[in-house]
C-alpha cells in the first residue's frame with residue numbers, strides 16, 4: 001500500500017451521505033438502505049474509496065477504529081462454539097426483494113432465526129462482495145456473501161456470517177448462486193429490485209451451522225464502519241460456476257473494502273496519516289482543506 005498516495009486521495013475526495021450495507025440494527029441503518037433503495041455516494045474507487053470513508057458524517061470509526069473489518073482470517077483464530085443453529089429456510093414462492101443498492105446486490109430476507117455462540121439472532125438480509133473482503137490465511141476468493149443478523153433480545157447486537165465463494169474444477173454453482181444469477185440482468189442498475197423466489201439455501205445452512213467458523217470482534221465494512229459487530233467467517237466455501245461468477249462480477253464491479261489491521265491494532269488510515277507531516281501541519285480545518293482541494297480538482 002502506498003500511503004502517501006492513499007492520503008492525497010483522501011484529501012481530495014468529496015462529501016456524501018453515508019450508510020451501511022453490512023449492518024443490521026435498524027437504528028444503525030440509513031433509511032434508504034433499510035428500504036432497499038438507492039445507496040449513498042461512498043464508493044470503492046480512489047476519491048470516495050475506503051481511505052476517505054472517515055470523512056463522511058458519523059464515520060470517524062472508518063479512520064480511527066481499532067476493531068475494523070475485513071481482516072486476514074487465520075486458521076489459528078478462535079472458533080465459534082459447537083451447537084450453533086439456524087433456520088435459513090429455502091426462499092419459497094412468495095419471495096423477497098432482491099435489490100441493487102448501488103453498493104451491492106442484497107436479498108432482504110428477514111425473520112429467520114439463528115443461534116450463534118449462544119446468542120439468538122434474526123436474519124435481516126444477505127448481500128455479496130467481489131472479490132472477497134476477508135482473506136483466509138491470506139488467500140482471497142472471487143466472492144463473499146454476508147448474512148447480516150440482529151439480536152432478538154438486544155437489537156443493538158449485530159452478527160455477520162461470511163462465506164467465501166469460489167470457482168471450482170467441476171464448474172458448478174451452489175443452487176443459491178445459480179438461482180440468484182438468473183435475476184441479475186433485471187437489477188443491473190442501482191435502485192432496481194426484483195422479487196426472488198424459490199432460492200435454495202442448503203449450502204448456506206450447512207456452511208453456517210455445521211462448519212467451522214472463525215470469529216472475531218469487528219465492524220461494518222461500509223461507512224459508518226460501526227464497531228461492535230461479531231463476525232463469523234465460515235471455512236465452508238460455496239461453489240460458483242465461471243459463467244455465474246461473471247454475471248455477478250459484471251453487476252457488482254469491485255466492492256471490497258481494503259484489508260484492515262488485526263483487532264486492537266492501530267487503524268491503517270490513522271497509521272498512514274502520521275507519516276504525512278505536510279498534511280498534519282496545516283492549520284485549516286480538515287473540512288475546509290478538503291473542500292478547497294476538491295475545488296482545485298474539479299476546476
Ligand SMILES: [Zn+2]
Nearest residue numbers: 021022146221
Ligand atoms: Zn458485506
